[in-house]
Amino acid sequence: MRAALFQSVGKVIVDDVPDASLSEPTDAVVRVVRAAVCGSDLWSYRGIINRAEGARQGHEFIGVVEEVGAEVRTVRPGDLVVVPFKWSDNTCPACLDGVQTSCERGGTFGAAGTDGGQGEAVRVPWADGTLVTVPGDAGESLYPALLAATDVMGTGLHGAVLAGVTAGSTVAVIGDGAVGLCAVLGAGAVLGAERVILMSRHQDRAAVGRRFGATDVIAERGEEGIAAVRELTGGLGVRHVVEAVGTPESWSMAVGMARDGGSIGAVGVPHTAPTLPLFQPLVHNLSLSLGIAPVRRYLPDLLSRITAGTLDPGPVFDNVLPLEEVDRGYTAMAARESIKTMLTMP
Numbered sequence: 001m002r003a004a005l006f007q008s009v010g011k012v013i014v015d016d017v018p019d020a021s022l023s024e025p026t027d028a029v030v031r032v033v034r035a036a037v038c039g040s041d042l043w044s045y046r047g048i049i050n051r052a053e054g055a056r057q058g059h060e061f062i063g064v065v066e067e068v069g070a071e072v073r074t075v076r077p078g079d080l081v082v083v084p085f086k087w088s089d090n091t092c093p094a095c096l097d098g099v100q101t102s103c104e105r106g107g108t109f110g111a112a113g114t115d116g117g118q119g120e121a122v123r124v125p126w127a128d129g130t131l132v133t134v135p136g137d138a139g140e141s142l143y144p145a146l147l148a149a150t151d152v153m154g155t156g157l158h159g160a161v162l163a164g165v166t167a168g169s170t171v172a173v174i175g176d177g178a179v180g181l182c183a184v185l186g187a188g189a190v191l192g193a194e195r196v197i198l199m200s201r202h203q204d205r206a207a208v209g210r211r212f213g214a215t216d217v218i219a220e221r222g223e224e225g226i227a228a229v230r231e232l233t234g235g236l237g238v239r240h241v242v243e244a245v246g247t248p249e250s251w252s253m254a255v256g257m258a259r260d261g262g263s264i265g266a267v268g269v270p271h272t273a274p275t276l277p278l279f280q281p282l283v284h285n286l287s288l289s290l291g292i293a294p295v296r297r298y299l300p301d302l303l304s305r306i307t308a309g310t311l312d313p314g315p316v317f318d319n320v321l322p323l324e325e326v327d328r329g330y331t332a333m334a335a336r337e338s339i340k341t342m343l344t345m346p
């Protein structure tokens, strides 16, 4: 089968690899129908972190179950399934706490010894705990939305949940990448926020943000951005902030625009040693919640909404390429010419 492999900084290739196959009785083999390039795939592509030559790429994919091990009970061959970016048994203490990303038997697709999502098929460990079958008959038109649910939609929603967003909330979202845009959608369409302020200075991203329910878009950054948010909120600042970037600058903005007693939910992954400004949050009684999204926890609800037609994160994909041209997707995203790339399979 064909799969994307890391070759060197700035170069991802597609080559022949051994076919995905069952290894444990709890495994399933999933034939991939759509895969995506993630912002975190770009770290090694840009040379920010090291990656071995030949490493399998990708952790965002949806597909059809092709084969299941003898102990798999909840999915069957032919099922269309959505796969969270980490697998989990969904039975251990961490999973039962809703932190499936900390599963004691869990792991990440694309790590050494596993199949990556950017390939024709994937061995999925702990299939019963990991895979969520799409309800009903979902046509291809829903594939972009379902693919977004594997990571960015769940991650954006998690940011809004961590920020304490509920019905009627006013929330500001820092970050206009796919995760920030999905935080806008999650805050409004899923959690019922009334006012959603998106910090964005890119016209195309702001347009998707408005489509996702942003009521205000602020192009300014830094102190000017903070001042603009405070002006919109009677000088008080916002009670809820989603931080979806992960840089010291974005954290300063989050702290600066939060109302006293407010909450910051952070899902932006820090690229450098964290330098949290802790004095200001202490003085202003801010709650800080951070976390890698346990997407598996959110999937059943997200898939119900997507198949019912009440949630559509699909527009985060503005670039569609065949697997063989995956490198063009990385290049476009690294150059910020594309928000997010979807791959079709041969």
Ligand SMILES: [Zn+2]
Binding pocket: 088, 089, 090, 091, 092, 093, 094, 095, 096, 100, 102, 103, 104, 105, 106
């Ligand atoms: Zn577990």
